[in-house]
Amino acid sequence: MQRRSFLKKASLGAVAGTATVAAPVFAQDAPTLNWRLASSFPKVLDTLFGASEQFAKQISDMSGGKFNIRTFPAGEIVPPLAVLDAVQKNTIEMGHSPAYYYFGKDPILCFDTAVPFGLNARQMNGWMYDGDGMKLMRDVFKAYDVVNFPMGNTGCQMGGWFRNEIKTVADLKGLKFRTAGFAGEVLSRLGVVPQQLAAGDIYPALEKGTLDAVEFVGPYDDQKFGFAKVAKHYYYPGWWEGGAQVSLYVNAGEYQKLPESYKAMIDVASRSTNVTLLARYDNRNAAALKNLIGQGAVLHQFPRPVLEASWDAATLVYAEMSAKDPKFKAVHDNYMGYRDAQVPWFRVAEGSYDGFVSSMLQKKK
C-alpha cells in the first residue's frame, strides 16, 4: 500500500509538472500513470496471460510511455478468484478475468463470459459491440464499481478429458468432474459431482482415480498438462462455453479520473486484444489437437442424448434462476433472444460455407 500511494503522488506530481510549462493541450491531458493489472491466469497460459501483457504494451506504446500498466499473473498480488474484488476495492486499478469465476456472487455475471448453450465467439462480439450486451453488462458491473471491456475470447472450448467413455446419460451419475460455476450447477442435475481443484492437483487426482474427468480449455492449453496420459477420452463440444469471453475490469472511480485520451486507449486496446487473443487460440489449437492425438488422445463427440439431457437441464436451471431474480431474467431473455435470432442466419452463409469446404477437404484425403 505504501508503494502504491507513493506512485499515486508521483503521478500527480507529473501532472502538475506538465501544467506549469504551458505545454500543448495533449501534454496537459496526458499525465504519467503507473497502474497495476492483476490477471486471473497463470503465466503458463501464455495466450490468456499474454493478452493482458499485450494490452499493457499497446497502452504504453500509444501513450509514449506515460500510461504504464504493470501486469501480474494469477496469485502474485491477487488470488485468481479475487480479481473482481480487488478492482472493486481499488487495491489494483485493473483486472483481467472471466466473470463466470464469480458465479458464487451472482450467476448473472456469467453472461459476460459464457453460459451453457449460449453465444459463440462471433455472436458474443455482435451482442457486446453492436447489440444490447455492453449496456446490460455495464449495468451489472456497476454494482461492483467496475467498468468492463470485452478483452479476449477462447472460442468454443473442449468438453474435457475423461478416464472412461461417456456412452449414455447414466454414465454421468456420480462422475467426479473438475468443473465449477454454471456448468457445475447444470451438470449436477444429471448426477455429476463437480469438484474444485487447483490446476496442480488435477493430474495426480486423475491418475489415482479420485477424479474421473476434467474440463480445462482447448487443445493449445490442455497439451501443457499431459492429461492424455491418464484420461485419454477427449470430448467435444464444451457446451458450457461455446465462446468464453474474458473481460478487462477497471475501477470505476479511477476510470472517471482518466483524461479522455486514456479512456479511448483503453477501449481501443481492449477491442484489439479481444480479436488478437481469439486469433491466437484459433491459430494454435489446430496443431495442438494434432499433437494430442499423436500422444494418444481419443476424440469423441458427446453422444446426442447426453447433449439433449444437458440442454434440458440447462433450460431448467435458467427457468429457476429467472423465477428467483428478475434482473437475471431480463439479461437472460435478451441474451437468449439474441442467440435465437442469430443462429438461423449463421446457419445460412457461414454454416453452409464451412460445411462445404470441410466436406471437400475430407473427400480430398
Next chain:
Amino acid sequence: MQRRSFLKKASLGAVAGTATVAAPVFAQDAPTLNWRLASSFPKVLDTLFGASEQFAKQISDMSGGKFNIRTFPAGEIVPPLAVLDAVQKNTIEMGHSPAYYYFGKDPILCFDTAVPFGLNARQMNGWMYDGDGMKLMRDVFKAYDVVNFPMGNTGCQMGGWFRNEIKTVADLKGLKFRTAGFAGEVLSRLGVVPQQLAAGDIYPALEKGTLDAVEFVGPYDDQKFGFAKVAKHYYYPGWWEGGAQVSLYVNAGEYQKLPESYKAMIDVASRSTNVTLLARYDNRNAAALKNLIGQGAVLHQFPRPVLEASWDAATLVYAEMSAKDPKFKAVHDNYMGYRDAQVPWFRVAEGSYDGFVSSMLQKKK
C-alpha cells in the same frame, strides 16, 4: 494539391511549435497531423464506410485531437478502384479498400481479402495475426509502397440475387452475372459471363433482363437496393468470399515518418475496427435476412454439383496461376495449407457446437 501541401506545412509548423516550448517527451513525439483517408465504399454502405470513420475517431480521441484523419467516401476525392494507386502515389496518406479490387494488377493481392473456397473470417484473423499472413501480405504490398493493416471483415457473403433458379451446372452457361476479379475468372470457366456495372446501374439492368444475376455483400447491405423485387432467388454461400477482409493502406514513406506512438495507434485502432466491423455485420445481417424474406426473397443453397464444379474450376485457376508465377504459388500454398490445417479443428468444437445449438432451435420451433 495546393491544399494538401498547405496542410503539410501547417503540420510541420505545429511540430516546431511544440518543440520550442520545451514540452515533455510525449508532446515532442506527438505532432499535429492532418491526414486524408479515401475509402473504396460509398456512404450508403454505412458499415464499411463507417469503419474508416470509426478508425479516424479512435485515432483522434487517443491522440487528444492531434492526429486527425479526414475520411472520404468512394469517388469524392479518389475513385473506388483507384485507392491503392492514390496511396502509392501519396496523393492521400491512407486508404480503406479490399485488395481483390486490384485483381487486374496482380491476383496475388486477393489473398489479402478473400479467394474462392478460402479462409473464413476467424481463420483469416488467425493467419494474419498469429500465422504467416501478415508477413506475406506486407511483402506483397511493399511493391506498392504501402503498409497494410487488416481493418474489417464482412464474414461469409451471400451468393447473390438471381432472376431464375440455378438447378444445374448447365444453368450457369451464358449467365450474365455482375461479379468481377477472382470470382469472375473462376465462374467464366463454367460459362458465366461476368459483367462490371456501377452500383446504380444494377437494378435497372436486372429489371430489363440485360443482367441475369448480381452478387453484392450480405443481407444488411443488399436490403438497401431492393434486388428482391426483380431477382428474388437469393443464393448462398458466396463461396468466392467466405470471409472478406478489408485493409487499411498507409503510404510507406509517410508511415516511416510517424512517431512510434502514432504507429502504435494505427496498429491498435485497425485491429479494434477489424473486430467491430465484423460484429456489426453479424449483428445486423440476421434481422435483415428476415426482412428480405418478408419482402419476397426466396433462399436457396447452391446445389452441391454447382458448388463442386466451382471448386474444381477454382482448383484449375489456382494451378494455372501458380504455374505462371512462383510468388503467387508461394502465398497460395501457405494460405491453402493454413486452411487445410485449420478446417479439421474448426469442425470439432466450433462446428459440433454450432450444429447442435442450431438443431435444437429448429426442433423448438
